[in-house]
Amino acid sequence: MTKLLLLIPLFIASIAFSQSKVSNSGKIHFQSLNKKDVKADCISFTSKIDINTKKIVFSVPIQGFEFKQALMQKHFNNDKNMNSVAFPKAKFVGTITSEIDFTKDGVYEVEVAGKITIRDVTKDYTAKGTITIKDGQIEVRSTFVIPGNDFGLTTKYAKEIEITLYAIY
């Protein structure tokens, strides 16, 4: 009986340390700051946030980005640009470096440090954003700029790419 009682805190601890939430609801938008009509939205993705380790991951299918112009979408996906057959997903893996209490409702201004992988090229980035916690629901919002040339994109439209995302967990 005593052994059984000792196991209870271990069981509770194991649940606490595995608390993570998965999201597939939200939107990721990108826009070239060099040509305003080069922009697209993606509503298919998987994101996971671990509220104990503060690790956050986004995995995004490249072909999920929908442009208004079909021709632009074809150019975006082709071998010279995103090469979406060889590299079908982009990824962000980061850690929230700011203080945040996931058990308390509120709007938290946060900074996330991590790595972005596009076309199999990985670069370190830091992004700012907000995390809103309300009634157990987590909403992540962020806007940041990445230089597309860092990932081997040679088109002038990829010089500065602004990414805006939100996800609901």
Add this chain to the structure above:
Amino acid sequence: MRFIKTIIISVVVLVGATISVYLYLHQEHRDVQQTQSDYTLTVSEFVQEYLDNPKAANIKYLNSSGESKILTIQGIVKQHTPGTDHSIIILQSPSDKAGVQAILKTPHQTQEEGDTITIKGVLRAGPSYDDDLEMYENGYVEKASIIE
């Protein structure tokens, strides 16, 4: 007379070329629902094919223009998230490691978890195990509709 004929031909060629360039630049997106499916299969078959050989599956199902294969795919509803702009349905058999996440453009009729349905949509990316997510990631199908 020859001069006028040359002018008329030049104008016709110029107008034709202008129209062609305009149509090329402003081409419409493919209508997924009006296009014939490339493959008809079950979610389990599709997931297994991707997990067995993702590179070969990418070559088979994805297209470098972004206009990838259109699938008619049958599976069990694991999760249905209705929305105002679109709804998300995850099809996955309990015995499978991953499934397919489908975006339905129009908010759809209620789907019960456990229902077996058939959807038609365009593939965006296949399922895989992701070390960073520490989980199996579903395949992504968009512009989907329930056909059965």
